[in-house]
Amino acid sequence: MALNLFKSKETRAMIDRYSLIELIGIYLGIFLFLFFMLAPFIEGFLVSLKPLSQLFSTPYSFWPENGSFSAYVTMWESVPRFGRYIFNSLLISIVSTIIVLILVVPAAYAFARFQFKGMALVLGAFLAVSMFSGAVLLIPLFRLMRTLGLLNTYYAMIIPGAAFLIPAAIWLLRTYMMRIPIELNEAAYMDGASQFYTFRRVILPIARPGIMVVAIMTFIGAYAQQFIFALTFNSKTEFMPLPVGLFAYFGKQEVIWNELMAASFVGIAPAMVIIFFLQRYLVSGLTAGAVKQ
């Protein structure tokens, strides 16, 4: 019986019981949704396995015939600085994330705990800033970078990237910190702790899952948005992050699609590893037992 694939009917809460038709409908819906989202990745992966000639054959075959992983080997020769690009990408994202966290954690705490004049205005301004995409401000930013002499350096890619990620991160972490009971601050104050001591010993450890969420979001954001800044503010090959490096290489003559796809997949692998690593710290229920809810 199909239902036995899942939790046996008797142990399910009444509200979670579905008929066979309903279950089929639910999983069909899930499949369609996932396929729609993942189709580009699936196709990209399949392309990376195909020999280049097959890519332009008609009729186009979806499944690779005599597919191989050879593109994953040859791309290292096609893109000689491939390792360096990955390193640049990670460096830019990691440094951006660290800068954002250093600035955002105390700021979010201040916005969550203290009342001060103009707070609503500043928070509103943060929202407004995040409505601009970096692209709109490229020209003024370019002039600014040129005046500061930061063009063609890592700074040119890290600083604007971090700046655009701060507002959203503050909003996210502020919401998390507002959920930490104020009684913990009061209790620490009663115990003689200073604001800073309370922040360090009480608030920071409790806010860790929230900080991790912000770190992951910021890291992904920095990874995704570095292309536009790197393309505009940097022309030195040795500082290029992965997307720009690939773009520069494969844009020159003909596009070697299978190697490009292989490079893309290998390129995001380190980022995936880092995200999985950070995710382990996303433990929920850290505040359990703090106060009676």
Add this chain to the structure above:
Amino acid sequence: MGQLSLKNVVKTFGDFEVVKRISLDVQEGEFVVFVGPSGCGKSTLLRMIAGLEHTTAGDILIDGNRVNDLPPVKRGIAMVFQSYALYPHMSVYENIAFPLRVERAPEKEIREKVEAAAAILHLDSRLDQKPGNLSGGQRQRVAIGRAIVRQPEIFLFDEPLSNLDAALRADMRIELTRLHKQLSTTMIYVTHDQVEAMTMADRIVVLHDGHIAQVGAPLALYHKPENTFVAGFIGNPRMNFLPVTVQSASDEGITVEFQGQSLTVAVDVPADRRAALAGTQVSLGIRPEHISLGAGNAVIKITPTVVEHLGQQTIGYAKLPDLEDNFCFVLPGTQMIMDDQSVNVSFATSDCHIFDSDGQAFERQIDLSAMTVPAPVLSE
């Protein structure tokens, strides 16, 4: 040391006056309970003593020193919060040790003090656990441990038992009384539960709308409430207030007319007020537990609309003419009375209270030291 004085203390939030010129002296080693309904300002007053709220006006003195602008630690105060407010990421040991770590006490001293506190509170076997794994009562004990480890002069408790279930609350009540005996430190305890107030306090401070309605020993509040608020607040079910007309006032007390019966209640009436009193409306207060079946000084024929049989007592509610609230009576044991069947109940004039039209009591002519603990309050 641990003597606290409040002098005309005021707290306002915007235009709203929460605490209105409260003056109070708390002696060293005393267990004082602030009690009152929600919004009476008791928690705000406690937080002002703690140093969590700014004092709008007036002085707070501890051992004769004005402490209005001192942080809690410098006041020598520790507080236990209603919600426990434990640090969830720290073990029980670290939670209790927290105030000592703030002080940068040596590790050896921390260990000794934490273990001593844990022994007092029976937390020895729990020291390595996180608060999330503890029961409500254990969490509350950890919060108390964190308060006692610093050996403050004054302990503040903000409704510490209100999150516990009934059985645990009774246990913790006894534990806290024992702890007070053991430490003999000044303790100020806020609650809205009059049973906690009656059982634990040396003195009760009844707060009403930001001012003190009455201060006194638990039994003094029960037997000699100074006004209708205290009379109605202390005692459960609450006192019945019957509108009566004064016939005369003398040294013996006030004689009132109640349902055609003439009752003389032994209260002190100042000589200059006696003449004006005759013919006026006053309230006759009688507690439900002082009403019995059959004959007495004053007899009322009532028809209870609801009768609750609890086994150890029988509680009835009846409608009386010209009385808005239900007339309530508590009879000991299981009484064979039914709702919607009329019955004669009575009370003794010696159990009565008289309140003037402003709700102020005439002092009863009773000897408090001769009073025994009335059963219904404790048996709850």
